[in-house]
Amino acid sequence: MSKIILTGDRPTGRLHLGHYVGSLKRRVELQNSGKFDEIYVMIADAQALTDNFDNPEKIRQNIIEVALDYLSVGLDPSKTHIFIQSQIPQLTELTFFYANLVTVSRLQRNPTVKNEIVLRNFEASIPVGFFTYPISQAADITAFKATTVPVGEDQEPMIEQAREIVRKFNATYGETLIEPEILLPDNKVCMRLPGTDGKAKMSKSLGNCIYLSDTADEVKKKVMSMYTDPDHIKIEDPGKVEGNTVFTYLEALSCEDDFKEFLPEYKNLDELKAHYQRGGLGDVKIKKFLIKVINRELDPIRERRHQYEQNIPGVYDILKEGTKIAYNTAQATLNDVKAAMKINYFDDAKLIEGQIDKYKNN
Numbered sequence: 001m002s003k004i005i006l007t008g009d010r011p012t013g014r015l016h017l018g019h020y021v022g023s024l025k026r027r028v029e030l031q032n033s034g035k036f037d038e039i040y041v042m043i044a045d046a047q048a049l050t051d052n053f054d055n056p057e058k059i060r061q062n063i064i065e066v067a068l069d070y071l072s073v074g075l076d077p078s079k080t081h082i083f084i085q086s087q088i089p090q091l092t093e094l095t096f097f098y099a100n101l102v103t104v105s106r107l108q109r110n111p112t113v114k115n116e117i118v119l120r121n122f123e124a125s126i127p128v129g130f131f132t133y134p135i136s137q138a139a140d141i142t143a144f145k146a147t148t149v150p151v152g153e154d155q156e157p158m159i160e161q162a163r164e165i166v167r168k169f170n171a172t173y174g175e176t177l178i179e180p181e182i183l184l185p186d187n188k189v190c191m192r193l194p195g196t197d198g199k200a201k202m203s204k205s206l207g208n209c210i211y212l213s214d215t216a217d218e219v220k221k222k223v224m225s226m227y228t229d230p231d232h233i234k235i236e237d238p239g240k241v242e243g244n245t246v247f248t249y250l251e252a253l254s255c256e257d258d259f260k261e262f263l264p265e266y267k268n269l270d271e272l273k274a275h276y277q278r279g280g281l282g283d284v285k286i287k288k289f290l291i292k293v294i295n296r297e298l299d300p301i302r303e304r305r306h307q308y309e310q311n312i313p314g315v316y317d318i319l320k321e322g323t324k325i326a327y328n329t330a331q332a333t334l335n336d337v338k339a340a341m342k343i344n345y346f347d348d349a350k351l352i353e354g355q356i357d358k359y360k361n362n
Contacts, residue, residue, distance in 0.1 A: 008042030
């Protein structure tokens with residue numbers, strides 16, 4: 001069986017460090033590993049419209065922003081099919097068919113849906129499109145026969161529900177769909193990078209992001225205002241590293257080479273933590289180190305993005321080609337689904353022949 005990846009992001013804004021350490025960096029590694037036969041990366045504009053239905057221009061403008069971020073981190077169009085979700089109508093058909101396999105109560109129990117409903121203040125009035133998001137995601141995954149779905153831990157309930165839909169479909173109609181496996185970040189810190197304000201999640205809506213396209217000066221400004229240990233008032237005071245956003249970012253992004261180049265008095269992060277915990281190390285020094293670490297990571301990304309920005313028509317051509325490939329793949333899956341459900345009326349020669357014989361004998 002072919003090994004296929006499906007993953008993606010909603011185009012509600014530029015992508016940030018949380019996306020990068022949680023999924024983007026890993027996608028590039030998987031792309032270059034040679035272990036997968038096909039990789040599909042989706043710009044999920046249709047899903048984004050479920051809670052931005054009244055602002056389609058926002059989604060429209062951010063398609064190119066997400067595409068630029070994808071290309072700038074190293075996704076290669078010769079190895080990865082980057083496509084736009086809304087341009088694959090087969091996904092809508094699959095969602096409609098799968099909706100019969102899921103109960104309302106099961107959707108209501110989905111932890112990811114429950115959390116997102118609270119986050120978006122949808123408690124009193126939930127758009128149906130948003131409520132059925134797990135079904136739509138199952139359509140996305142199965143349309144490309146994805147065997148592997150790299151996501152953050154917050155998406156684990158969504159993948160499990162997709163697996164349930166696959167099992168229910170196959171049990172009802174026969175073995176047709178592939179049951180996907182989730183691939184979580186191998187670094188636990190990267191599963192969910194907190195916002196610069198110390199809140200649990202980096203979020204565009206909360207304004208606590210460091211974007212991949214931020215300039216070096218913008219990174220400096222955001223890091224210098226970053227949440228640390230509120231009780232670490234004086235340099236000589238012992239500090240806490242648990243829940244300290246600066247140290248969380250260093251765990252996710254720094255390596256020993258960073259210490260050799262930017263902070264040679266420490267061999268590694270453990271030594272830096274130990275000094276901070278016993279006192280005598282100020283927040284400013286650590287933040288300045290983090291600024292250098294982040295900018296070293298982002299410098300090549302910024303450079304690639306600048307190059308692609310000079311050829312926007314070329315970027316749209318990449319999206320067009322990736323979408324064409326995705327369209328054909330999804331159509332093949334839809335054909336299989338319709339055959340299994342016995343609604344492929346015009347493609348089933350045996351059905352027509354049977355009807356001819358039936359009425360010939362009457």
